[in-house]
Amino acid sequence: MTHTSTLKLLVQISKRQSVSKIAKKIFAATLLTGTALTALANENAQCLDSTSQIKADYNIRIIPLANANVHSHVQYNPKDLSQTFTLWRMDNLVAHQQHNIQITEVWHQTSNQQYQLIKHFDQYSRAIEYEPSDYKILDKVVFWDTKYSLFPLAEQFVQTQKESFDCYDLITYEKNTEQTKEKILWRTDVNLAVGYQSENPNRIITWKMQEMNHNPQQVADFFKEKRNDPTIDYADIGDNENDPFLAQMINQGFVAHSH
Secondary structure (H helix, E strand, O other), X not given: OOOHHHHHHHHHHHHOOOOOHHHHHHHHXXXXXXXXXXXXXXXXXXXXXXXXXXXXXXXXXXXXXXXXXXOOOOOOOHHXXXXXXXXXXXXXXXXXXXXXXXXXXXXXXXXXXOEEEEEEEOOOOEEEEEOXXXXXXXXXXOOXXXXXXXXXXXXXXXXXXXXXXXXXXXXXXXXXXXXXXXXEEEEOXXXXXXXXXXXXXXXXXXXXXXXXEOOHHHHHHHHHHHHOOOEEEHHHHHHOXXXXXXXXXXXXXOOOOOO
16 A cells, blocks of 8 residues: 555654653544444445535544654644644646645546646645656655555455445454554545544554545635646746745745756
């Protein structure tokens, strides 16, 4: 399964933080136990008129776990342990809206199976456009399934539970390795995870869908608004580093220098 980029920011936070027993109890309710999975299934039981235009809101939680590589005196900021994320889908367009850092990535799958990215900096209403050739420069590989479904199912996942509704199934898949345990609650009609949990010796990460909306007008309006952002090609950044916005994004590590 390839979703490292989606979780990168959250994992970096978890690696340098520890959590007390009290904090663990506070976050225990976020874990995808059998009871929690049943609750998620009941909350997402409505049928959809359309599955091609979707807005799905997620809450992401991190539980850092004390281990030999983390100093016990390190304090954590509770705000860092909760993130909000929205997935938008409309035909061959997918957007990942990261609310906490105010960045939205809009991915476009072209007719020849190439992938175009426009990274929007929501606070500034500015955007940077990346062509497929730019990914080689950035040493990045794009997997469309990861963009479209967030947690695409791999062969190593085993079905452990299934609940059927009128127009779809909710299936629980699990995968265990020596270091990591993963669990996905998968909704079949939209090919999307309703819940996800990953646990290793350093941290536990959970994703829970809070709401799914299939209002075509709302989805279309969102992508239309993003298209209004002024855009610069990634290849042109090197010639425009005097732009205060670009300079600030480079200094903050959100944008790499182009060549």
